[in-house]
Amino acid sequence: MALSLHACILLLKEHHLLKSSAVQSDLDTDMSGIAYDSRKVSGPTLFFCKGTHFRPVYLSMAKDNGATTYVAEKPYVEGNGMNALIVVNITKAMAILAAAFYDFPQDDLFVIAFTGTKGKTTSAYFARGILEQAHPKHVALFSTIDTIVGPNPDQRFKSDLTTPESVDLFRNMRAAVDNGMTHLVMEVSSQAYLRNRVFGLTYDVGFFLNITPDHIGPNEHPTFANYLHNKLQLLVNSRKVVINAETEHFDEVYAAAMTTTYPDSIYLFASTDFKPKRDDIRIDCRFESKTLSTTRSQFQLVPVTDKAAALNVSGQYNLRLIGDFNESNATAAIIGAGLAGVDGAKAIPGIANVTIPGRMEHIEVPGHGVVYVDYAHNYGGMKALLHFLKAEYHDPRMHVVVGSPGDKGVSRRPGFAKVLSEYATTAYLTTDDPGFEDPAKICAEIDAGIDHDKVTVHTVLDRREAITAAITSSGPDDVVIVAAKGADPYQKVRGVNTPWPTDMAVVKEVASQLAAK
Numbered sequence: 001m002a003l004s005l006h007a008c009i010l011l012l013k014e015h016h017l018l019k020s021s022a023v024q025s026d027l028d029t030d031m032s033g034i035a036y037d038s039r040k041v042s043g044p045t046l047f048f049c050k051g052t053h054f055r056p057v058y059l060s061m062a063k064d065n066g067a068t069t070y071v072a073e074k075p076y077v078e079g080n081g082m083n084a085l086i087v088v089n090i091t092k093a094m095a096i097l098a099a100a101f102y103d104f105p106q107d108d109l110f111v112i113a114f115t116g117t118k119g120k121t122t123s124a125y126f127a128r129g130i131l132e133q134a135h136p137k138h139v140a141l142f143s144t145i146d147t148i149v150g151p152n153p154d155q156r157f158k159s160d161l162t163t164p165e166s167v168d169l170f171r172n173m174r175a176a177v178d179n180g181m182t183h184l185v186m187e188v189s190s191q192a193y194l195r196n197r198v199f200g201l202t203y204d205v206g207f208f209l210n211i212t213p214d215h216i217g218p219n220e221h222p223t224f225a226n227y228l229h230n231k232l233q234l235l236v237n238s239r240k241v242v243i244n245a246e247t248e249h250f251d252e253v254y255a256a257a258m259t260t261t262y263p264d265s266i267y268l269f270a271s272t273d274f275k276p277k278r279d280d281i282r283i284d285c286r287f288e289s290k291t292l293s294t295t296r297s298q299f300q301l302v303p304v305t306d307k308a309a310a311l312n313v314s315g316q317y318n319l320r321l322i323g324d325f326n327e328s329n330a331t332a333a334i335i336g337a338g339l340a341g342v343d344g345a346k347a348i349p350g351i352a353n354v355t356i357p358g359r360m361e362h363i364e365v366p367g368h369g370v371v372y373v374d375y376a377h378n379y380g381g382m383k384a385l386l387h388f389l390k391a392e393y394h395d396p397r398m399h400v401v402v403g404s405p406g407d408k409g410v411s412r413r414p415g416f417a418k419v420l421s422e423y424a425t426t427a428y429l430t431t432d433d434p435g436f437e438d439p440a441k442i443c444a445e446i447d448a449g450i451d452h453d454k455v456t457v458h459t460v461l462d463r464r465e466a467i468t469a470a471i472t473s474s475g476p477d478d479v480v481i482v483a484a485k486g487a488d489p490y491q492k493v494r495g496v497n498t499p500w501p502t503d504m505a506v507v508k509e510v511a512s513q514l515a516a517k
């Protein structure tokens with residue numbers, strides 16, 4: 001891969017991003033590398049000076065490692081002798097140049113993108129499960145958990161971010177294309193739009209699943225309005241759009257889709273008993289729960305409009321991943337697969353066995369009830385989870401082990417307090433990715449909002465001890481919920497990913513200790 005200095009200048013001008021340039025070399029000079037991290041520069045590279053913690057010394061390091069051109073929002077003396085491209089917006093410039101450097105790999109992929117406060121990962125795994133049934137070993141995945149760029153085990157790795165920085169995103173897309181992938185299912189976070197990681201990218205199908213307040217705080221979105229605004233960007237960057245008609249803020253979501261998408265390319269879905277608040281919209285696809293239990297979920301997908309019927313995805317679907325909310329996630333994924341040309345005959349077996357690490361994993365602990373490990377990590381997700389378990393286990397005593405991360409998502413703390421007060425018998429407040437904050441202080445903030453007349457609260461900072469205490473003191477008909485961390489194999493503490501065996505591994509250890517007694 002390579003990009004010439006001349007091409008960079010033309011692209012930046014075309015997008016009205018170039019403020020000025022200082023050219024030191026021949027315009028036809030090619031750059032064979034692209035990087036925003038000086039530690040990853042090797043040879044003639046296009047280097048981006050970006051980030052809250054960017055330091056000019058990184059540019060010196062990049063230059064020492066061979067970078068020939070830098071892109072920045074202002075000139076740096078450390079870049080003297082290099083070509084300088086000074087731009088209006090560094091992250092937009094990075095996305096535009098990264099797509100060109102990797103030769104627009106999105107043009108060779110059918111790209112399905114999910115946004116929503118909850119259900120992105122789940123819907124993405126469901127969609128990939130179906131597409132893989134139709135196109136085995138040809139479906140890439142960019143999710144919060146895994147990144148899959150090819151069919152071989154070494155082409156699958158853990159993700160750092162839900163949606164990576166543009167340079168990484170387009171590099172992964174290029175790898176996917178070169179590895180023979182024809183489809184890509186990806187999650188798009190609101191941060192991705194806020195930080196222009198997907199600037200200029202158009203999806204074949206874009207999904208809006210739902211929105212509830214989350215990711216609002218100093219390092220994320222300043223306000224809910226900003227969070228919503230960024231999420232809506234996915235709709236105006238998709239050729240076809242699928243919307244959960246039951247989402248909060250439907251009017252704004254639908255209006256965003258209608259701004260740029262022809263109505264025939266907008267699909268709305270909802271459960272059978274949902275009644276839209278307005279007369280001018282028609283639901284295209286309904287789903288009706290048939291069997292919903294703690295072991296299986298079966299639902300019927302019913303196309304209502306002609307355009308939905310044309311997708312050929314009507315039928316009865318089984319899920320291993322339980323939870324009523326997962327029927328909604330599955331419906332989205334099935335419509336997406338239909339829009340990619342896959343019919344129900346492939347979708348039914350494709351989705352049936354999908355499981356996701358850290359989502360609704362559960363085991364029975366004899367004498368101590370059932371223990372769930374789930375990634376529910378804000379008010380909306382936790383409410384959906386506890387509501388489902390309360391109904392399925394007939395109003396059991398529920399003991400919840402939960403913590404809230406440091407440095408981000410501060411709105412989760414009062415959210416947890418509220419949902420625990422609504423559903424929990426006992427809360428074990430504990431450590432979950434405290435970052436640079438004191439976990440005791442985070443727990444105290446959650447505790448402050450809990451109604452102590454309804455919930456018994458224990459603060460047990462050691463997560464292993466918290467899980468052990470919750471399971472040990474739980475009765476045979478109780479439910480223990482170890483929430484919010486899913487299958488994370490680490491605790492983020494002061495900038496270090498400290499190994500953590502995963503919640504389910506600890507639950508199993510405790511279960512075997514109890515069995516041995």
Ligand SMILES: CC(=O)N[C@H]1[C@@H](OP(=O)(O)OP(=O)(O)OC[C@H]2O[C@@H](n3ccc(=O)[nH]c3=O)[C@H](O)[C@@H]2O)O[C@H](CO)[C@@H](O)[C@@H]1O[C@H](C)C(=O)N[C@@H](C)C(=O)N[C@H](CCC(=O)O)C(=O)O
Pocket residue numbers: 036037038039050051052053054055058160161162163164165189190191192195215219220408
């Ligand atoms: C707030 C945010 O999104 N920050 C991301 C962003 O940071 P940044 O641009 O400010 O960069 P920085 O960390 O200040 O570092 C400065 C720059 O110096 C460079 N550097 C650094 C050291 C060095 O020796 N040489 C060098 O060149 C770095 O590569 C970087 O480009 O770019 C970094 C990569 O360069 C990301 O790791 C970082 O994500 C942080 C860790 C993060 O936690 N982000 C979260 C909020 C996030 O994006 N989450 C969403 C999911 C939200 C949801 O669930 O909806 C996601 O998509 O994952």
Ligand SMILES: Nc1ncnc2c1ncn2[C@@H]1O[C@H](COP(=O)(O)OP(=O)(O)OP(=O)(O)O)[C@@H](O)[C@H]1O
Pocket residue numbers: 116117118119120121122123144162187209210325326328329358359360374375376377380381382384385
């Ligand atoms: N449609 C939904 N509505 C409400 N809650 C949901 C829904 N789907 C999943 N959840 C809950 O949210 C948790 C996280 O689900 P998932 O990982 O699919 O969401 P996500 O959007 O990828 O989350 P994040 O962006 O925070 O990583 C699940 O473990 C479940 O408890």
